[in-house]
Amino acid sequence: MKQSQLLSKTRKEAPKDEASKNAELLIRAGFIHKEMAGVYSFLPLGLRVLNRVNDIIREEMNAIGGQEILLTTLQDRELWEKTGRWSDEVVDNWFKTKLKSGTELGLGFTHEEPLTALMKNHVRSFRDLPLYPYQIQTKFRNEMRAKSGIMRGREFLMKDLYSFSRDEKEHSLFYEKAKLAYMSIFDKVGIGEMTYITSASGGTFSKYSDEFQTITDAGEDTVYVCEGCKIAINGEVLEGKKECHNCRLSDLKERKAVEVGNIFNLGIRFSEALNLTYLDEEGKEKFVVMGSYGLGPTRLIGTIAETLSDKDGLVWPKRVAPFDVHLVEISDENNEVRKVSERVYSMLKKRGVEVLFDDRELRAGEKFKDSDLIGIPLRLIVSKKTFDGGLFEVKERASGKISMIKEDDLCGFARDYLK
Amino acid sequence: MKQSQLLSKTRKEAPKDEASKNAELLIRAGFIHKEMAGVYSFLPLGLRVLNRVNDIIREEMNAIGGQEILLTTLQDRELWEKTGRWSDEVVDNWFKTKLKSGTELGLGFTHEEPLTALMKNHVRSFRDLPLYPYQIQTKFRNEMRAKSGIMRGREFLMKDLYSFSRDEKEHSLFYEKAKLAYMSIFDKVGIGEMTYITSASGGTFSKYSDEFQTITDAGEDTVYVCEGCKIAINGEVLEGKKECHNCRLSDLKERKAVEVGNIFNLGIRFSEALNLTYLDEEGKEKFVVMGSYGLGPTRLIGTIAETLSDKDGLVWPKRVAPFDVHLVEISDENNEVRKVSERVYSMLKKRGVEVLFDDRELRAGEKFKDSDLIGIPLRLIVSKKTFDGGLFEVKERASGKISMIKEDDLCGFARDYLK
Secondary structure (H helix, E strand, O other), X not given: OEHHHOOOOOOOOOOOXXXXXXXXXXXXXXXXXXXXXXXEEEOHHHHHHHHHHHHHHHHHHHHOOEEEOEOOOEEEHHHHHHOOOOOOOOOOOOEEEEOOOOOEEEEOOOOHHHHHHXXXXXXXXXXXXXXXXXXXXXXXXXXXXXXXXXXXXXXEEEXXXXXXXXXXXXXXXHHHHHHHHHHHHHHHHOOHHHEEEEEEEOOOOOOEEEEEEEEOOOOOEEEEEEOOOOEXXXXXXXXXXOOOOOOOOOOOXXXXXXXXXXXXXXXXXXXXXXXXXXXXXXXXXXEOEEEEEEEOHHHHHHHHHHHHOEOOEOOOOHHHOOOOEEEEEEOOOOOHHHHHHHHHHHHHHHOOOOEEEEOOOOOHHHHHHHHHHXXXXXXXXXXXXXXXXXXXXXXXXXXXXXXXXXXXXXXXXXXXXXX | OEHHHOOOOOOOOXXXXXXXXHHHHHHXXXXXXXXXXOEEEEOHHHHHHHHHHHHHHHHHHHHOOOEEOEXXXXXXXXXXXXXXXXXXXXXXXXXXXXXOOOOEEEEOOOOHHHHHHHHOOOOOEHHHOOEOEEEEEEEXXXXXXXXXXXXXXXXXXXXXXXXEEOOHHXXXXXXXXXXXXXXXXXXXXXXXXXXXXXXXXXXXXXXXXXXXXXXOOOOOEEEEEEOOOOEEEEHHHOOOOOOOOOXXXXXXXXXXXXXXXXXXXXXXXXXXXXXXXXXXXXXXXXXOEEEEEEEOHHHHHHHHHHHHOEOOEOOOOHHHOXXXXXXXEOOOOOOHHHHHHHHHHHHHHHOOOOXXXXXXOOOHHHHHHHHHHHXXXXXXXXXXXHHHOOEEEEEEOOOOOEEEEXXXXXXXXXXXXXX
């Protein structure tokens, strides 16, 4: 895409009320727009990143048997009363609204209730199980404060998968598979190395749960990390002495971290309350055993912005970058450079490399500054100087490494790098 | 995908309170689930159709310069007060909610206001225009009644594009392009022949607007159609005698129809209220000229279900069907058929044909009934009988036409048909 036609512009300053580094960078670079605290719109660059993150999530969820669905925002009071989660005293972050008739509705902050109710139409016998529906959908949470940018929103995107299994054994098998799928997602989006499977509280559902915590000073949680075992313990469940659950080492490191995913064993908490049962091989009626598996695509993007940026701007991992190559043209007076830029741009596009082509009439310094801020993995400079020598300068955003590449080799170079 | 693993089951009956044919069929066939009146969830089959419809819309919007974005549901009261659209007396279908602080928020029923405000950060000079942002996003409308299934929801998906032009001339050029893109969308999703560009009221924005009306008895509008010119007039703007705007013929036919899209000239209604201006070539400050272009993907699906179904069930047009081929296996005792089914299933999948494989242990009659109800374009029967003869029976869902095809020719036959 040509940058002169791109909807968004970079900005020198983020809105004054923006307290988080992730939103500040993403707003300045033209990826998102702040509607109000905790509520952000996605501009074309941001939506491209979001779609790529969602595609990685879908790939991993489908690989473990997930089936994508799409539930609704509007929630039926009666249904949530059955599980005891309608009251604002039990759930303190509901947004609620009303039909013309006066009937109260909620805006979904999670979806165990409607999905469990829905499954009653589709689950009858043991043959129908297990099932793993998931969705990537907007959640609404009426947070008292929302100061962490897109790492904690009042309106945000969430991938939530729910497992419906015949028994605890079948549940546990999937639960472990889901753990691996989650770690694979974090690897692919570029934060695998900083992300730890973390023992945490099970909330109202069970004694423990598993969280996925990414180390960052911007995180709201405190975790104790065992570097050797690559696992951590959430401070909230630390009882007495700090000790790794695996190697029993007590030399755990205290770190600030953000919870990028969590998985819960729900047991029969919801199937019992809403009467979701199946007939087993012997014709006996049993409650379905459930689990829930949350992961926030927008929070992931916030975490990437927070942890992988540098003083000059964003640094996108290859698989989630809005474009592969930022073609920056340093124009000359007689438009020779333009001809070459257009040729290289067409060639790369034709071969499936995604290119943002900075064809704007601006000084080179301004273009480089914008390019650093936007953070596309490879920057390809087309200027009279480089062109006269028959070589193009390609700079890696993450490492700053510069290579001089022949025109015929540009595509191969980009592809090798992006692999 | 194997049907034994599919989340949804077909049903004999839709919920008793479901009054519309489209939702009744879609629920019975396992495409959607009714959460409450006017609020429906999408199951895997339904989501597949929705994604294909959205892909067609994106294709056409991108082709005329559209840039996809994603705005938010939660709406800022102050912003909407500036355009005079916050009051429930002016807009009678707001859903409203509150922050913990007591601040009132709205749930977006349309997005002119937030987008116009957002564009102020990205539009400065004539060089930045025109721009055509669009989104495919959930809208919330507090309808008094919601009896038309997914043809009129309280929560529904909408594609809304907004044009930002320098002047009326630039606006008009795009407006005409958008009309053609819309007709192309309706052609591709299979309702082009029944859909008419219709002169309608401009509501509060202008004297006239253009609607796209699909003829169906389930429609809530009355239009007067000129068959020759392929255009129509909405009853609401009919003044005095019925006469085609084009050929002046007065023999117009009265039809019930559903509005599947509409496009408006907004002029400077919003740019003036929210002060969205640009500097022209001479450095003079001018208001941006706007247009809005709405189209409901979920309403489209409802319209397809309503108009293209028959007594046995849904009949999906090729480009939006959840699968290309429904492979129905009529199993034998010694599992010979299963081997052939698996082989054909793998072969078709490998060559990019999307197959739903009915591998369930059910009687042939039940499987055929389900297959008719689900409405996939081609049904491929694998049974001992057809296999013994070396030929497979392929039935077209729309026409009922049956062809006997050799195994090696199955893929070619499917591809030719689906073209």
